[in-house]
Amino acid sequence: MDTRRLMLLLVFGLSLFMLWDAWQKHQNPQLAPQAQTQGGAPAAAADGVTPQPSSGLKAAAGQIETAAPAAAAAAEKLSVSTDLFKVEISTQGGDLVWQELARFSAHSDKTRLFELFSPKHKYAAQTGLIGDGLPNHKTLLKPVPGPRELAEGEDSFQVRLEAPVVGGVKATKVYTFRRGSYLIDVAWEIENGGKQTLTPHAYFQLQRDQTPPEGDSFMLSTFTGAAVYTEAEKYQKVAYKDIAEGKAKFAKQGNDGWLAMVQHYFVTAWAPQGDAPREFYMRKVADDPSGGLYATGLILPVAQLAPGAKAEVKVPLFAGPQEQATLKQVAPGLDLVVDYGWLHIIAAPIFWALEFINKLVGNWGWSIVVLTILIKLAFFPLSAASYKSMAKMRQMTPRLVQLKERFADDKARLNQEMMKLYQTEKINPLGGCLPILIQIPVFIALYWVLLGAVEMRDAPWILWIKDLSAADPYYVLPVIMMASMFIQTKLNPTPPDPIQAKVMMMMPLIFGVMFFFFPAGLVLYWVVNNILSIAQQWQITRMIEAGGDKPKAANDAKA
Structure with missing residues (x-):
């Protein structure tokens, strides 16, 4: 389970780092004095006033x-x-x-x-x-x-x-x-x-x-x-x-x-x-x-x-x-x-879909909500597989904690027993990663669409949101997002490592503060996506925990 949790954390962190790095590449600090004009390019006159054509164009x-x-x-x-x-x-x-x-x-x-x-x-x-x-x-x-x-x-x-x-x-x-x-x-x-x-x-x-x-x-x-x-x-x-x-x-x-x-x-x-x-x-x-x-x-x-x-x-x-x-x-x-950078092939049709939806609903804020729902429905089977794997891992948490306490001084034996438990319960510790990995490019592309679309500028949604390209003036959406991330953390399996568990509990606060500065349209997308994810994950977790898909080891103990 530690490996799976770390993978998810690394994937999410890597995605955010790539976005942040792309932003910083476009920063423009104070620059050095002018270099010589490159060969073959039109040159400026000595007084810096009039450019001159090259010999290939000049007569x-x-x-x-x-x-x-x-x-x-x-x-x-x-x-x-x-x-x-x-x-x-x-x-x-x-x-x-x-x-x-x-x-x-x-x-x-x-x-x-x-x-x-x-x-x-x-x-x-x-x-x-x-x-x-x-x-x-x-x-x-x-x-x-x-x-x-x-x-x-x-x-x-x-x-x-x-x-x-x-x-x-x-x-x-x-x-x-x-x-x-x-x-x-x-x-x-x-x-x-x-x-x-x-x-x-x-x-x-x-x-x-x-x-x-x-x-x-x-x-x-x-x-x-x-x-x-x-x-x-x-x-x-x-x-x-x-x-x-x-x-x-x-x-x-x-x-x-x-x-x-x-x-x-x-x-x-x-x-x-x-x-x-x-x-x-x-x-x-x-x-x-x-x-x-x-x-x-x-x-x-x-x-x-x-x-x-x-x-x-x-x-x-x-x-x-x-x-x-x-x-x-x-x-x-x-x-x-x-x-849209390297995700243009995905982002272009996403914007086309968003524009089409806006022609029907007449509000860019509600268009974001509808598009997020449609994307979530498109990935429903993949998300379900991921949440099902998480739910099963959640049931395994007490037994994994016991194994860690039992073999705390023998890492090799601990890994051996954990793999044996996974095989017995037919659980793939990385089973929840692949569906998420497939969805990440789509969600990042949607992020860039919402960040780059001038149609969001001065576009209102409801009540206090008067401009989807500006930050929420009262920070309502960022707070809702922080709450939704906290609920998601509670639905996920608790890492047996106390330090890792504390890190996961801090993630909603860390990312929530970042989103205080993000445009309201972007935060709206994340809030809707989180709420839909919570509903889907809660339903799947409830079905597995209340149904007959209980761990074999637990069933054997009752027998």
């Missing part, structure tokens, strides 16, 4: 007078609003520097709306053109008069900003906003009024510091960093630390794919359409005094421009919640930013 650009970068103090901000969000666009480079999402509240203050792009995180979407005299994200642009909000009855509108004309070249940055969409088209229109042929490039980058988002903590640390996807290399996460140390591994070139900045529940991504060649780059911003600012982006070629010719390069920018159905429509593989 000779026309030589015209260089436009001087504008001073930040001279820039103004344009307020723009749609039905889903508000943004601010700086006239310096036309950067998107602030965004407030109308459907999501801030983590710490529910009276405020959530900010994705924000000066607080130095988080911005930047674009520019590569070529002498062409505007970059430091150039002061002039806003063109036009609408700044989505009018009633309109489905879209544009915001245009013009760059200074240098050498006869006119460049205009164009934002297109649409109703009911987090997708923003960002384009550069170029008109070559000069005398030389131009072959410019355009870059689209996301700049952010390494500060974790609100709600990220030691107990619930999720990935914050960059991500790249190409059809050949698939989904690749890149930590800030690897970027700073020059160890970042990601696809540098391709004819498809997207680039993103990922954080818990939300994502920003540049998702070029079509099969135009593109290069991806990541770097630590050298001229940032804080030492923790990163730029990740992509470079696209623009059509060759003869004198008098015009061209346009456009890339959609997604900036919003990680709603998987929406992300799948934006770009192939973008839904992978909702990262």
Whole structure:
């Protein structure tokens, strides 16, 4: 029995350790100074302003007078609003520097709306053109008069900003906003009024510091960093630390794919359409005094421009919640930013089932309850076998204690007598482990689904639970969970070793305190699962102890 109990304890402990270790891998401590750019990757200019394409993508650009970068103090901000969000666009480079999402509240203050792009995180979407005299994200642009909000009855509108004309070249940055969409088209229109042929490039980058988002903590640390996807290399996460140390591994070139900045529940991504060649780059911003600012982006070629010719390069920018159905429509593989790790093959159908149930019941809290019941029913035969083995072991506890007292000084004889008892009673001391081992991946996958689903954010359940992604404000669910774990401990066989018995009695308190910091949706799942397990285990134990499935040794003694 000692072996079986230790196995269960080790399995549970290992599962929790794996989760904790995965969280900590995504922590972002203060990092070392910027390393040299890796070979084959687009390089930053010496002043850290404009990325440069590699020789494979670059062609000779026309030589015209260089436009001087504008001073930040001279820039103004344009307020723009749609039905889903508000943004601010700086006239310096036309950067998107602030965004407030109308459907999501801030983590710490529910009276405020959530900010994705924000000066607080130095988080911005930047674009520019590569070529002498062409505007970059430091150039002061002039806003063109036009609408700044989505009018009633309109489905879209544009915001245009013009760059200074240098050498006869006119460049205009164009934002297109649409109703009911987090997708923003960002384009550069170029008109070559000069005398030389131009072959410019355009870059689209996301700049952010390494500060974790609100709600990220030691107990619930999720990935914050960059991500790249190409059809050949698939989904690749890149930590800030690897970027700073020059160890970042990601696809540098391709004819498809997207680039993103990922954080818990939300994502920003540049998702070029079509099969135009593109290069991806990541770097630590050298001229940032804080030492923790990163730029990740992509470079696209623009059509060759003869004198008098015009061209346009456009890339959609997604900036919003990680709603998987929406992300799948934006770009192939973008839904992978909702990262379930190595359990994705199990977690994906679990989320699909949870989403389907929610369409029927209309409440994510009750959807969690229903899904937990369905999973419990699916594993009912395995759980029954495990609890039956535990019940039989529970009946053996007095005899095992006697054996331990009798052969306390002879460990070899004790093990021999214990094995003999197991054979006589036809009990496998590890019989309860295999069913539990089979269920563990499913339960961990469900855990990650509930942790990563943005649908839980601001989703109420009942009464005091107003947000399933936040901790229970009155700790009612964690206390219920602690009580349920204590009841389960009482239903399980008592270990003959007093120290082991005390450890098992402390487990509800230890794990209960941990769950005080967990989102209410996760704790709700564990509470429902524990209550169902208690009911099943109590019924099986009662049937075995009251029925005719008593130990043979006890029956022989009565005879």
